[in-house]
Amino acid sequence: MTADIVETDIPARLDRLPWGRFHTLAVAALGVTWILDGLEVTLAGSVAGALRQSAIMQFSGLDVAMAGSVYITGAVLGALFFGWLTDRLGR
Numbered sequence: 001m002t003a004d005i006v007e008t009d010i011p012a013r014l015d016r017l018p019w020g021r022f023h024t025l026a027v028a029a030l031g032v033t034w035i036l037d038g039l040e041v042t043l044a045g046s047v048a049g050a051l052r053q054s055a056i057m058q059f060s061g062l063d064v065a066m067a068g069s070v071y072i073t074g075a076v077l078g079a080l081f082f083g084w085l086t087d088r089l090g091r
Helices: 010-015 021-053 061-089
Strands: none
Touching (some): 021 061
């Protein structure tokens, strides 16, 4: 069985499209998302010291390390799973 090759000019047509309001909003949304992702990582690191010093929580060094490990593991597994899921379902 051979597959037919279909040639199209869609990529060239997309390259000729002018930059519009949609493109500006998409870039701005991606930039905000990138900043918030960095903020999340920074806050997670900052909370580690507060957990250790809390009189109520009383986290030991091992507890803080385990919480950080679980946080990173969840972020990696979530990125892998949801990346696969969005590729599977479509973006």
